Amino acid sequence: MTALARRSPAGVAGVVVLVLLAVVAVLSYLGLLPYDPVAQHPASRFLGPSGAHLFGTDQFGRDVFSRVAAGVGNSALIAVVAVAFATVVGTLGGLVAGFYRGFADGAIGGVTNVLFAFPPLLLALSLASVLARDWFTVAVAIAIVYVPIFIRVTRGPVLSLREIEYVKAAVATGQSRFQIMVRHVLPNIASIVVIQVALSLSWAVLTEASLSFLGLGTPPPAPSLGSMIFEARSLVFVAPWTLIAPGAVVVLLVVGLNLLGDGLRDTLDPRNRGRH
Amino acid sequence: MRGFVRNRVVRRVASTVGTLFGVAVLVFVMLRAIPGDQITAGLGTEAAGLTPAQLQALERYYGLDQPLVTQFFTWLGNLFTGNLGYSARNQQSVLELTLHSLPVTVELAVLSIVLALLIGVPLGTLAASRAGSPRDAAGQIVSLAGLSIPSFLLATTLLSVLSASFGFNPNGRAFATPAEDPLLNLQQMILPALVLGFGIAAPILRTTRAAVLEVRSEDFVRTARAKGVPERRLQVRHVLGNALVPIVTMTGLQFGYLLGGAVVVEQIFSVPGIGRQVLLGIQQKEYAVVQSTVLVIALAFVLVNLLTDALYRIVDPRVRAS
Numbered sequence: 363m364t365a366l367a368r369r370s371p372a373g374v375a376g377v378v379v380l381v382l383l384a385v386v387a388v389l390s391y392l393g394l395l396p397y398d399p400v401a402q403h404p405a406s407r408f409l410g411p412s413g414a415h416l417f418g419t420d421q422f423g424r425d426v427f428s429r430v431a432a433g434v435g436n437s438a439l440i441a442v443v444a445v446a447f448a449t450v451v452g453t454l455g456g457l458v459a460g461f462y463r464g465f466a467d468g469a470i471g472g473v474t475n476v477l478f479a480f481p482p483l484l485l486a487l488s489l490a491s492v493l494a495r496d497w498f499t500v501a502v503a504i505a506i507v508y509v510p511i512f513i514r515v516t517r518g519p520v521l522s523l524r525e526i527e528y529v530k531a532a533v534a535t536g537q538s539r540f541q542i543m544v545r546h547v548l549p550n551i552a553s554i555v556v557i558q559v560a561l562s563l564s565w566a567v568l569t570e571a572s573l574s575f576l577g578l579g580t581p582p583p584a585p586s587l588g589s590m591i592f593e594a595r596s597l598v599f600v601a602p603w604t605l606i607a608p609g610a611v612v613v614l615l616v617v618g619l620n621l622l623g624d625g626l627r628d629t630l631d632p633r634n635r636g637r638h
Numbered sequence: 639m640r641g642f643v644r645n646r647v648v649r650r651v652a653s654t655v656g657t658l659f660g661v662a663v664l665v666f667v668m669l670r671a672i673p674g675d676q677i678t679a680g681l682g683t684e685a686a687g688l689t690p691a692q693l694q695a696l697e698r699y700y701g702l703d704q705p706l707v708t709q710f711f712t713w714l715g716n717l718f719t720g721n722l723g724y725s726a727r728n729q730q731s732v733l734e735l736t737l738h739s740l741p742v743t744v745e746l747a748v749l750s751i752v753l754a755l756l757i758g759v760p761l762g763t764l765a766a767s768r769a770g771s772p773r774d775a776a777g778q779i780v781s782l783a784g785l786s787i788p789s790f791l792l793a794t795t796l797l798s799v800l801s802a803s804f805g806f807n808p809n810g811r812a813f814a815t816p817a818e819d820p821l822l823n824l825q826q827m828i829l830p831a832l833v834l835g836f837g838i839a840a841p842i843l844r845t846t847r848a849a850v851l852e853v854r855s856e857d858f859v860r861t862a863r864a865k866g867v868p869e870r871r872l873q874v875r876h877v878l879g880n881a882l883v884p885i886v887t888m889t890g891l892q893f894g895y896l897l898g899g900a901v902v903v904e905q906i907f908s909v910p911g912i913g914r915q916v917l918l919g920i921q922q923k924e925y926a927v928v929q930s931t932v933l934v935i936a937l938a939f940v941l942v943n944l945l946t947d948a949l950y951r952i953v954d955p956r957v958r959a960s
Contacts, residue, residue: 472656472660475656476657476661477664479936479939479940480939481895481897481899481939484932484935487901487916487920488665488668488932491928564785564786572790572902575790575902588790591790591794592790592794598798599798599802605795609791612788612791613791616788617786620785621782
C-alpha cells in the first residue's frame with residue numbers, strides 16, 4: 363500500500379473511489395439504506411434530487427439513491443464471486459499446466475483454446491441465457507469466461523520459473539512438487555495474479571452491467587446498474603437523474619478498478635521496477 | 639527447414655481443428671443444459687396442451703429420442719452440408735439469416751476499427767512523444783474513459799440526446815444495406831461504429847504508446863537520428879513502422895472481439911448484425927438459431943485470430959526468421 367502510494371497517485375485515487383463505493387455496498391447489505399430499493403410509491407414518482415431523495419425517484423416512485431446503492435452491492439457481489447472463482451481455478455490450472463507439463467498441460471491448453479475461441483461477451487451471454495437466472499449463475503457465467511485468462515497469464519511465468527536455479531535446487535533437495543509449487547512458485551506469480559484480479563474485476567463489472575442491460579442479468583425487480591440504465595433510456599428528458607445516477611456510478615466503479623489495476627501494475631510488475 | 643515449417647503449419651491447423659471440435663461440443667452441451675427441453679421451451683405456454691403421445695412424436699421428429707452422441711454427430715454432419723437449422727419465427731434457414739447478418743457485423747466491425755485506429759494511433763504516438771507530459775496525461779485520460787464507459791451507456795446517451803435534441807435518428811428507419819442505400823447505411827452505421835470505436839481506441843492507444851516508447855529506446859533509432867534523418871520521417875518510418883507489430887496484433891484481437899461483442903450496440907441501434915441474431919434467438923427461445931450462430935461466430939473469431947497471426951509474421955520479419 364505504501365509502495366502504491368509512492369509510485370502511483372492514480373492508484374491511490376482508485377482505492378479511495380473503491381472504498382467509498384464499498385461503504386455504500388456494505389450499507390446496502392446491512393439494510394441501512396434510506397429507502398427500500400424495490401418498494402414502489404406511486405405518489406412520489408419522478409421527484410427530482412432533493413434532501414429527502416438524494417438522486418430523486420424513478421417512474422415507480424422508488425428512491426434512486428437506494429437503488430443505485432443496492433445495484434453497486436449487487437454488481438460488486440457478482441464481480442467478486444466471479445473473479446474469485448476464476449482466480450482460484452485459473453491460477454491452479456496455470457500452475458499445474460506450467461509445472462507438470464505433459465498431458466496436464468495439453469488438456470488444460472485445449473480447454474483454454476476452446477474457451478478463448480468465443481468473443482468474451484458472447485460466451486457470457488450464451489452461458490447466462492442457458493443457466494437459471496439468479497445472481498449466482500450470472501457470476502458463474504462470467505467466471506467461466508475469465509478462467510482461461512488466469513490460466514494464460516500464470517502458465518508462462520510458471521514455465522520459466524521451473525528452469526530457475528532455486529526451483530531446480532528445491533527439486534534436487536527432494537521436496538515434493540506440491541511443496542515446491544506452494545513455497546517457491548506461487549509467491550513468485552502472486553503479483554501477476556493480483557494485477558490480473560484488479561483488471562478482471564473491472565471487466566466483470568462491465569460484463570455484468572451489459573448482461574443486465576440486455577435483460578440476461580440479475581432478474582428484476584432486484585436493482586442492477588445495467589437494468590436501471592436500460593429502464594432509464596426513455597426517461598432521459600423526463601427524469602435525467604434516473605440515467606445519470608446509475609451511469610455515473612457504474613463509470614466510477616470501473617474507473618476505480620482500472621486505476622487500481624494500473625497502479626498495481628506499475629508498482630508490482632517486475633518489468634516496471636526501477637523505471638520511475 | 640522447410641519440413642519444419644510445414645510441420646508447424648500442420649500442427650497449427652490440427653490444433654485449430656481440435657479447438658473448433660471442442661467449441662462444437664461446448665455449444666452443444668450448453669444448449670442441452672437449458673432448463674426444460676427444447677420443444678417445450680420453443681412452444682412456451684402451448685406446451686402444456688400437448689399429450690404425451692404428441693410430445694413423443696415431436697421428440698422423434700426432431701431426433702431428440704436419439705442418444706446424445708448420435709444427436710451431436712447428426713448436428714455436426716448437417717453443419718458440414720450447410721444445414722444450420724431453421725428459424726420458424728423468421729421463416730428462414732439459419733444459413734440465410736447468417737448470410738444477411740454476418741456482412742452487417744463485419745461492416746460495423748471494419749468501420750469501428752478504422753475509427754479506433756484514427757483515434758488510438760495518433761493519440762498513442764503523441765502521448766509517447768513526451769512521456770509524463772500533459773499530453774501523455776491527456777492520452778491516459780482518453781484511454782481510461784474508453785475502458786471505463788460501458789458501450790451501452792454511451793450508446794443510450796448518444797441516441798437519446800441526438801434524436802430528441804437534433805432529430806437525428808437514422809436507426810429509427812428500416813435498416814438499409816450499402817447496396818440499397820449507401821448514404822442511409824452510413825448514417826445508420828456511424829453512431830454504433832463511433833461507440834464501439836471509442837471503446838477499442840483505448841487498448842490501441844495504450845499498445846501504441848508502449849510500443850513507441852519501447853522502439854524509441856532502440857539503438858537503430860539513435861543511429862538514424864545521428865545520421866541526420868529528419869525528425870518527422872524518423873517518427874513515422876523508423877519508430878511507428880517498427881511499433882506496428884503489437885498494434886497489428888491488438889487490432890486483430892479487437893476485430894475478433896467485435897464479431898460477438900458488438901451485440902449490445904447492435905441491439906441498441908437496431909443494427910441487424912450477427913450478435914443481434916444470437917440475442918433474438920435467445921429471447922425467442924429459438925435454440926437452433928442460437929446454437930448454429932454462436933458456432934459461426936466462434937469459427938469466424940478463430941479464423942480472424944489465425945489471420946492476425948499470419949499478418950503479424952508478415953509485418954515482423956524477425957518472427958519469420960526465428
